[in-house]
Amino acid sequence: MASHPVGKRLPISCEPCRKRKIRCPRDHRPCQTCIRRGLRPEECIFLGQSRLSLEHVSATESSIQRELLARIRNLEDLLHKQIDGQAPLQNPGDPVSPPITTAGSTKTFSESDRGTDVLSTESRNQPPGNVGSLQVSPSGHVRYVPLPSQWNSVLAETPANQDIEDLGSDLADEEDHDLLFSSRGAASRAELLALLPPGRYCDALKDVYFKVFSPLFHVLHDPTFEAEYQQFRRDADSMSMGWVALLFIILAIAVTALDDNDPTLSDLGRERTVSGNIKVLSSRYRSAAMRCLAADGIVSRHSLRALQALILLIYARSHRSLPTWTLLGFTHHVAIAMGCHIDPDRFGLGSVECEERRRAWAALVMMYTVQNTAFGSLDQRLLTQDVRLPADVDDASLIHGTHPDRRMGPTQMTYLLIKFRLYEISSKICQGIFSLPNKSLFTIPQLEKEIFTVQEICNTSYLRDTTREPLxxxxxxxxxxxxxxxxxxxxxxxxxxxxxxxxxxxxxxxxxxxxxxxxxxxxxxxxxxxxxxxxxxxxxxxxxxxxxxxxxxxxxxxxxxxxxxxxxxxxxxxxxxxxxxxxxxxxxxxxxxxxxxxxxxxxxxxxxxxxxxxxxxxxxxxxxxxxxxxxxxxxxxxxxxxxxxxxxxxxxxxxxxxxxxxxxxxxxxxxxxxxxxxxxxxxxxxxxx
Structure with a gap:
């Protein structure tokens, strides 16, 4: 006699959702609701499916399932053999790279994905519910999507979003995604320079960048760039294409700070909305920067200005919520190829170039920390070598060789150095967030003490003496x-x-x-x-x-x-x-x-x-x-x-x-x-x- 009467309705939701009487997406096991609630995969049980499979699954379906499982195991074995043959274990003293990306693909193959002995202890402790998924396009390109990022794909399907307007969704915002390594249709120097806006707009946007963004992400030495810019205005052919790429990315960042009523947006753009003009102009100048880097031969030859352009390009793309992992890994290896992972004092360079190299490396470490955290990675090995942090000095002090008076307030580097420490604390906090319960390496009192220390540094730097004049x-x-x-x-x-x-x-x-x-x-x-x-x-x-x-x-x-x-x-x-x-x-x-x-x-x-x-x-x-x-x-x-x-x-x-x-x-x-x-x-x- 059958264990269930004929016609009895079997549950189609998982047991945790059914018992709590909440909606179950019924997409796969574990379901998204159980993942959000932090349940383990084995706790998400579909009783109805298991009973049906025991009673009604035919022999043909079972054979098909066995065949598919066998094919999947075979593919996994082949993939592991290929990875093991191409990726030897990394020595502890070797530079730590971001996850390697294959050309033409946005899929990242990090060490935590390989399933080999290079997994860190923290990566082994990741709860299965925090694993994302692989998205495969019809052309065969594969991309790893962290679990939180998958929410955006279903946003348009929810009732709470029926009337939400996606600002500028019909406008291209990623024209620069394939230009760095492209050799087809290489533009001449004259064609690339023709993409610059008229001189008065270049002057205005350059001033906006150094007024607003340079104090927040102080990678450049402002007086040096200003002198080079004036030389470029006198003779456009006197600067390298790497430098022109740096100018383009400065313009791309600066347009995002323009006011709604700024005539520059309507003069340079032709879109009907403010957000549309900002999106198009920013994408246009990022694309031009990538073409300039390709024309400069960035793949095989490097310069400090080209490296700075790459770093600011990552900064610009991250603020537009565009993918940066591949570009970040490439930029990291360009920096290593230039020796930026070694403290510049060993090379006997001038004070300005030494600090520019340290700033570039510190910026890479910060962006890597942010991206690493966004992907839910618990690997605590950052891009640290023997490079000292940049000095907390103004650009003028580097030229004159003077030391800043701490009673005079913050320097041009104070903000970046404070954010560097806060990103390190953020990484520790997220290590606890993405770890199993009670497996965090840091306690709340420890983290609060570190935050309090940074607050004290911040107050000392910015608020020590504002009686003479405001900040x-x-x-x-x-x-x-x-x-x-x-x-x-x-x-x-x-x-x-x-x-x-x-x-x-x-x-x-x-x-x-x-x-x-x-x-x-x-x-x-x-x-x-x-x-x-x-x-x-x-x-x-x-x-x-x-x-x-x-x-x-x-x-x-x-x-x-x-x-x-x-x-x-x-x-x-x-x-x-x-x-x-x-x-x-x-x-x-x-x-x-x-x-x-x-x-x-x-x-x-x-x-x-x-x-x-x-x-x-x-x-x-x-x-x-x-x-x-x-x-x-x-x-x-x-x-x-x-x-x-x-x-x-x-x-x-x-x-x-x-x-x-x-x-x-x-x-x-x-x-x-x-x-x-x-x-x-x-x-x-x-x-x-």
């Missing part, structure tokens, strides 16, 4: 950006404890994590408001539309979750006012920023959901209220409105897991569709202010 605008902007990133690290560091608090673990540790998260979220949004609304910071609209909006959206999401379970009515009212104000700020930038455009939709619905859980006391007298405390976080409140189901709250908690908020590409856009379940919510496109 210049660019230093004030740099200081705000540093503080914003510090609060971003605090949000990531305390997120696990905050999530445990939301799930009922009411201890001193979790309450402290909640407080730290709320404080950092408030601070991030306050900094964001300052940078967006102060006229002195208008040139930093590129930051507010990109990384700044990501940090602000992160803080807003944390406060929105607190709004679901406030400690008091006063806290509810205060946080709601902050979120409403942030909503207006995001709307004002939604015409330039995809993050802001999407954040408006999500935050609006979260506020609506939180208001449906609004806790009010029907009796105003305070004598009826007991102060919030452990185990009494909502004392004196009575829920009104439509309650939110526990399954929806569970989904919300899953969306705020820290691994989904490390980089902008990891934001879980697709998971917010639960906000539209049960009650259709209207979406209105925000009107730019």
């Amino acid at each position: 210049p605008d660019h230093h004030m902007a740099n200081l705000n950006i540093i503080y914003s990133y510090i609060h971003q690290l605090c949000l990531l560091m305390h997120r696990p404890g905050f999530c445990r608090y939301l799930q009922g673990d009411n201890s001193d540790e979790t309450r402290n994590s909640r407080k730290r998260c709320v404080d950092s979220a408030r601070s991030v949004l306050s900094i964001y408001e300052t940078l967006c609304k102060s006229p002195q910071f208008a040139p930093y609209i590129w930051y507010n539309s990109g990384l700044g909006s990501f940090h602000a959206f992160h803080g807003a999401i944390v406060l929105a979750v607190v709004l679901m379970k406030p400690d008091s009515q006063a806290e509810f009212n205060d946080i709601k006012a902050i979120l409403q104000n942030s909503l207006d700020t995001f709307a004002s930038l939604s015409h330039r920023s995809n993050i802001c455009s999407k954040a408006v939709k999500i935050l609006r619905h979260l506020i609506d959901v939180a208001c449906s859980r609004n806790y009010r006391n029907p009796e105003p007298p305070e004598t009826h209220l007991s102060p919030p405390g452990p185990g009494n976080s909502s004392a004196g409140f009575i829920p009104t409105g439509s309650p939110v189901t526990e399954s929806q709250m569970e989904t919300l908690f899953a969306q705020i897991q820290p691994q989904y908020w490390v980089t902008p590409s990891a934001i879980p856009w697709e998971g917010w569709d639960f906000l539209t379940e049960g009650q259709p919510l209207s979406f209105q496109q925000p009107v730019p202010v």
